[in-house]
Amino acid sequence: MKNVLKHSKKGILMVIMCTAMLSFANEVPFFNIKNETSSTSLVLKRLKAGNLLSIKDSHGVIVHKEVIQATGNFSSKFDLTLLPNGAYKFEVDKGLVISSIPFTVKSGLVLFNKEEEQIIYKPHTRVEGNVVYISKLALNGEPLKIYIYAVATGYEGLLYSETIENTTNIERIYRLNGLEDGSHKIVFETEGREFIEHL
Incomplete structure (x- = not known):
């Protein structure tokens, strides 16, 4: 009987954890992007120290990588116009969740497509x-x-x-x-x- 109660508690805990993850799926976007002439301002919300931010090309090659140093909001400017023409994405690894924000660079223009943002649950x-x-x-x-x-x-x-x-x-x-x-x-x-x- 003790084992049944013990495993039931674990099952309930897993359901609660998954419910919490589902609630994050319906939240407002965790990022804000402002595209300027020579730089792109990226603001990421609700990060924790140790989260990983990277920029990857269409082949998965990392062209930029940094570890978030402080919990809270993260803000930085990037000159994405220097990248060769092609498809890229910002990727934020937040532990159990990976969020990616795709963008393309063409002739010095940087275009973001927020509709193609992807969230992967690990x-x-x-x-x-x-x-x-x-x-x-x-x-x-x-x-x-x-x-x-x-x-x-x-x-x-x-x-x-x-x-x-x-x-x-x-x-x-x-x-x-x-x-x-x-x-x-x-x-x-x-x-x-x-x-x-x-x-």
């Missing part, structure tokens, strides 16, 4: 003893591929793989025998990205 992993809890918000039912590997010195073997799709609230529980620090690795693939957790 998988969240929690370990208790030999049990691994995984949750992820997938608002559009985007697939999540999960690969669980056993890891030892010079060896890596696939233990289990699964693809979950057509659901907005992904929750999985796995029991891994002999779970010790560094003995397992979980690889997540979703929305063209890969996330790795070492357990």
